Amino acid sequence: MTALVVIAYYRGLPDLEVQIHALAQQDYDGFFEVVISDNEGSDELAEYLEGHPHRELLALRRVDSSDVPGTTHARNVGTRAAVYDFIVYCDQDDAVHPSWLRAMVEAGREADIVGGPLERETLNDPVVAAWRELPDPAEPFVMGRFLPITFGCNLGIRRAVFDDVGGWDESYPTAASDVEFCWRVQTAGYTFGYAPEAMVAYRFRTGLRETWAQVVDYGREEARVAKQYSAPGRQWWWFPIHAGVSLGTAPIWPWAWSRKKVGQWVWITGNLVGRVRGSVKYRTVYW
Structure with missing residues (x-):
């Protein structure tokens, strides 16, 4: 299964370097491309990617999504920039674990939309990490006593399903967009899958x-x-x-x-x- 990794970008340096390094450590043995969807229109990002040492390894590419502000618009533009069987999303300021992409793709062979767990220890100091509890990593998180969801920083979907449901709803620029997307896919009759090995180190805000x-x-x-x-x-x-x-x-x-x-x-x-x-x-x- 061919995979496209999409990262929505807005003023994400230098944290983006941590995520790109994490993607370069993946144990997935198939081909995948990484598209950075630039919602800022950043010359700095273009220059950074042009000379990046992992550019060829990750097939790093920048697409411009600065015409409309919002993470959902950036994800839609990034997804539609290429045709792959399976789309996976991660965020600019997190760090995927080495098994992340392999586990997501494997889960995507059985389900239409998939997610994985988050952990708070790797990228946060102990004080900040204690601010917020994260869902149990062993099982999917059910939101609002309704349907399971996965966070937008750790989400995979078949491209055909993405196209069928119309992509991300851009009337939700950021907050709750992942909840809406997961629920819309499932209420359209598609299946939800969960990959416990698809772990992402999640970065909390510190202010x-x-x-x-x-x-x-x-x-x-x-x-x-x-x-x-x-x-x-x-x-x-x-x-x-x-x-x-x-x-x-x-x-x-x-x-x-x-x-x-x-x-x-x-x-x-x-x-x-x-x-x-x-x-x-x-x-x-x-x-």
Whole structure:
């Protein structure tokens, strides 16, 4: 099976180098090409790729997707830049494990859309890594008590299926686009597969303000996609529990204001705030 790796790019240097190095270590023995979809229109990126030592090994290529901002647009442009049997997506600031591509392609022989787990230890310092729990790597993550999803930084799909469903929905520029894509593929009758060996080292944001903005966006747009697909979400009694956890983790006393404690509070509370905002904005109830 021929494979195309697509990376959506926006102001991604120098972190992109870590991902490209990881792709060069893959144990996959088939041919694959790596397309960097440049959503910035960066001369710096073009120069960087032109002289990269892994350019031939990875068949590195840049395509310009700077006409419309957004990760989903970049992924669509990158995917349509070439015809391969199987498309896999990873992000510019993460690092795929050596077995990643092989495991994704193998899972893609049996399923139409596939995903794998994330780990937080490799690319984050221990304090930042403690801010956010990641799903159990042993099994796929079911979102909103509806259908399994995989994150956009670790997703594979057959090209024929991508074309049939119309690609990524660009009305979701970033947040919840992966949830919407996974649910749309499955509700169209296609199968979901999971590859536990397709591990990706996931990089957290390290600033508290940008982490807050990210998690609020996640919660708000998850409410939108839940309404779109009539996903039930958590039961009504989850809201006071979540609110109680938020209050319980709040670093009230000065001695408790460690970076680890504040980061955990930001993640829990930001998710709650995002879901409340999304429920109001999209006129739904999604906890």
